Amino acid sequence: MEDNRVSDLSFLKQFSSGNNEMMKKLINVFFQTAQDALLKIEGFIAEKNWERVGSIAHQLKPQCSYMGIKSAEPIIIKIEDAKNSDGSVIPDLFISLKAIIEKAVLELSEEVKKLG
Numbered sequence: 001m002e003d004n005r006v007s008d009l010s011f012l013k014q015f016s017s018g019n020n021e022m023m024k025k026l027i028n029v030f031f032q033t034a035q036d037a038l039l040k041i042e043g044f045i046a047e048k049n050w051e052r053v054g055s056i057a058h059q060l061k062p063q064c065s066y067m068g069i070k071s072a073e074p075i076i077i078k079i080e081d082a083k084n085s086d087g088s089v090i091p092d093l094f095i096s097l098k099a100i101i102e103k104a105v106l107e108l109s110e111e112v113k114k115l116g
Contacts, residue, residue, distance in 0.1 A: 007104040008068030009111060015066070020115040026066065027108050033063050034101050045091055053090055054083030057097070069104045072097055 009023070016022040037060045044052040057079040064072040075097045082089050 005107055006069055006071050006100050007107045007111075008070070009108075011068055012066055024112050024115050027112055030063050030067050030108065031105060034060065034105065037063075038098055038101060041094055045094060048087060050083040050085075050087035050090060053087070053094075054080045060097075060101075064101075064104075067104060067108060069100060072100045072104075075100070 012023055012026060016026065037056050040056045041053050044050075044056065057076045061073060061076050064070075064076065075093055079090055079093050079097065082093065
């Protein structure tokens, strides 16, 4: 099961010096940021506003890095690159990105419980 994880808290543990309260706080910030970003991206996809989709996706990149969600990064880069095209690939890329982030949120929710 561990092999299928999309998140890795190694960086966060190092960044927070193993402080569980700080880790929980940063994970909760990620939950809020990611949820907000996904909702905004969905709205901008509906409007076909590819520039804003790319901008919001860009804001997610460091958040995903902090949570060790490496599989999201190449998708975000593709979304950023596609914002200057007709945007036709963006909806499918977003579906993939959303699935990865939702899986990460489930994993990280379990981690928060373990942190106490």
